[in-house]
Amino acid sequence: MSQEQSACGQGQDDEFARQTGHQLRRFIRTEAGSAGLLVVASLVALVWANSPWSESYVDLWHTTVEITVGSMGGLSMDLHHWVNDGLMVVFFFVIGLEVRREFSVGELTDRRRLVVPLVAGLGGMLVPALVYLALNSSGEAANGWGVVIGTDTAFLLGVLALVGPRVSTQLRIFLLTLTVIDDIVAVSVIGLVYSESIETVPLLVAAAGLVALVVLARVGEWRASPYVAVVVVMWIATLESGLHASIAGMLAGLLVPALNPTRSDVESAASSFRAFRQSPMPGVQRTARQSLTRAISVNERLQEALHGWTSYVVVPVFALANAGIDLRDGVLGEALRSPVTWGVTLGLVLGKLTGIGLGTFGSVRLRLGSLPQGVGQGHTLAGAALSGIGFTVSLLIVGLAFEDPDLQAQAAVGVLMSAVLASVVGWLVFALAARFFDQRDAALPRLLSDPVDPEVDHVRGPADAELTLVEYLDYECPFCAKATGAANEVRAHFGDRLRYVSRHLPLTVHVHADIAALAAEAAAEQGRFWEMHELLFAHQDELEVEDLAGYAADLGLDVEEFLRALDDERLAARVRRDLVSAEASGVRGTPTFFVGDQRHLGAHDARSLIEELERSARRTTGRFGA
Structure with missing residues (x-):
């Protein structure tokens, strides 16, 4: 049996709380809660882009914003690029933080839990790409294969809360592990495949930033400000190098250390707090605040500070800036006849279902690993269907993969269609699994397996x-x-x-x-x-x-x-x-x-x-x- 480090001391008031660590609960609830705002932002963008005021939508995102520092120069981009190359870096940085935490002290500390979602995640990227390329094998359209590899964690968890089992804690953990792998590969594809020509000097500066993060972690730096300063430098350097800045965010997050609070740090914080109660002086207060801060790893403090902003501001703003597709003048009809649209739709809806389903079933049958306790094959198939919601990452790659505005529109329509279809298919599979296989709650058992025996206990x-x-x-x-x-x-x-x-x-x-x-x-x-x-x-x-x-x-x-x-x-x-x-x-x-x-x-x-x-x-x- 394996036990994660965060398990010790759990004491919450519901099923979800008792089965997951605090950070994982917060992550899932924040992502699920932001899904509704994401849908609203997408609908506003679509209505705005197809309204009599559509020009104002276009003009807004083409507005140039420049930040300069005296005669040293600065950055100048339109709002659309500030969102996609700036705000989204914060989004991927938070993902990197979460991945690092899961590997260091979370669900993935037990590497045996990684095998099935790893195989499933790889299948859930390879099969969709092959489906897309089967319909778009040449020309600029072939560049869009990366659109179908991503999964939108916020949308997936939000829809799971609506159409999934009443209690789905174990399935949520499985899907979150799968999307962690998905995010790593998707960001690598964005950074390496869809980047422009590479400039050597800025790239070396970005690499030096990675080294600096490693050094900060090795020397045990507990303050967040040095890490943030290095990440900002890495972001600017990556922009100047020609790589897409998302890769800087992900890599930086992966290098920020995550540790469980040690008993000595907690006791030191408690001692400092007691000293402040006895002597509420500025110097004692500063020492107590520092002791409390040091007890929590910089990784978790940065997540606490940024996660709400990314879920409730960054991702909805991204949807507002990218989901506004003008479907008038025959654009929708042309998209429905386009192999790009159907390549994206079938890649995400059919490809994700098939790839993740086969990866899960095959790895379990070959005894490479096992599904989480309480999760059945029906649950994983339904989760695989919901993984076809590729909204955020897919729309980001649409803008990078195609230069032709018509292809961009056709691919974006496919992304929107797949979000709806994947949700419907996931709901149907959940219903079938519950009816025919009695796979209802995807949760841990709650019944004591071995009754009390006074002769043994x-x-x-x-x-x-x-x-x-x-x-x-x-x-x-x-x-x-x-x-x-x-x-x-x-x-x-x-x-x-x-x-x-x-x-x-x-x-x-x-x-x-x-x-x-x-x-x-x-x-x-x-x-x-x-x-x-x-x-x-x-x-x-x-x-x-x-x-x-x-x-x-x-x-x-x-x-x-x-x-x-x-x-x-x-x-x-x-x-x-x-x-x-x-x-x-x-x-x-x-x-x-x-x-x-x-x-x-x-x-x-x-x-x-x-x-x-x-x-x-x-x-x-x-x-x-x-």
């Missing part, structure tokens, strides 16, 4: 108690220590009405978690499990073998027998049993509680647990009578 309280609270825990997880304290309050509240069950889930990110779990089992062999349980949580920073031996001595255990038990395969199998049951029960982080046989989705404080247990008691009473 560690149980506090009467074995036949009315209420049951099961906790999956990690002895090195600081959140578990707090949750266990809450569990003690819960036990005190219910008394003999409750049995509390402790199960192991040592996370791979905690180096002493496994040996601590074995120590608890070794103490259990001598009848002192709960005493060792309390000691391990009381000394989370001291879990070396020597420390464990000392705790055994303090408890009056036979230390030699205790140490031998740490290497006992029978006890290791006991810990693995809990790991397997956690996996089958949909547990992905610690602490995770089950009230009865149902996974608890709320907070881990004593009050929340007591309320949920009382609700469970009322349901049981209502079911069987007073």
Whole structure:
């Protein structure tokens, strides 16, 4: 079983929150929430471009804006280029930040999770390109193959929320991983294939910027301003070099480090904050602010600052600037007869469905990887269909691939048609998967897979108690220590009405978690499990073998027998049993509680647990009578 680093300490109030880390939840919700604004901006652009005031639309985006610094010169572009070559760099920079975070501390830290979406993502780009080229094999039209390789994450997640399963957390994670791969390749194609002639000196300056970002990360620079300054220089240099600036944004984002908060940084921040409460002086306030800032990686702070702007400003403005296609004077009729339009439409709608579907099915059948728990082939096919919404990246490439305005219009019509058709096809596939294969919720299991067995489990309280609270825990997880304290309050509240069950889930990110779990089992062999349980949580920073031996001595255990038990395969199998049951029960982080046989989705404080247990008691009473 694999556990991501962000899992430790999750404690949210809904299914989505309990299955995903904070950053991933924020990313998905922001992207999904911006989809509606994106649609509105696109419709406004279309109506404006086809209205009596269409000239004002054209004139607006051809307005020249120049930024100069004294006699040093500056940048001069029309508004359309400022949007596509300027604002969109921020968009791709945020994507790069998210990709780096997912590889460093997120869903992709476990490389086994990467295989299926990687194969599916590559298939979802290769097959659409082949479909397009089958209809447009020569001339300038052939340059448009890149239009069909991209997927618009914002639109995809927004439509998924409308037409997908009621709970689709696992599918969302799978699709987000797939679009991460898609974005990397798409931006590389934009930068390398659709760029103009290359200027050497600016290109070297941009390369020096990449080196500077690596150096900043290596020396542990925690302030955001040096990274931002380097990215601005890289952007200007990339523009001057002839490469499309989007590649600078993506590469820069990939090089900004992402780290989970360390315990020492968090404790330092807490100490500084307490000092400020005691002495609210300017110097103490500055130190406290710096300590709080350093506890969060520069990658996540930049995402926090920029993500809302890109989702709610940059992408809608891009849609406003690029979706305004004048369909009058026979343009729409000509587009519907054009192989470019149909190449784009079939490439995105049919090509994405086929490529991603075959890539997923083939990699699973060849046992290269597996689908996320709770996700079926029907879900992935529907998600593959929705991946045919290529709006943002596709429209960007339309402007780069074609010089002929007629071809640009025809390709753009294909992009708009495919967004509608892909949404309809995705909805149909979801409906078919639910009806014929019972693939409804694409979520983790919520039922406790292995019922409590007093002969095997560690149980506090009467074995036949009315209420049951099961906790999956990690002895090195600081959140578990707090949750266990809450569990003690819960036990005190219910008394003999409750049995509390402790199960192991040592996370791979905690180096002493496994040996601590074995120590608890070794103490259990001598009848002192709960005493060792309390000691391990009381000394989370001291879990070396020597420390464990000392705790055994303090408890009056036979230390030699205790140490031998740490290497006992029978006890290791006991810990693995809990790991397997956690996996089958949909547990992905610690602490995770089950009230009865149902996974608890709320907070881990004593009050929340007591309320949920009382609700469970009322349901049981209502079911069987007073």
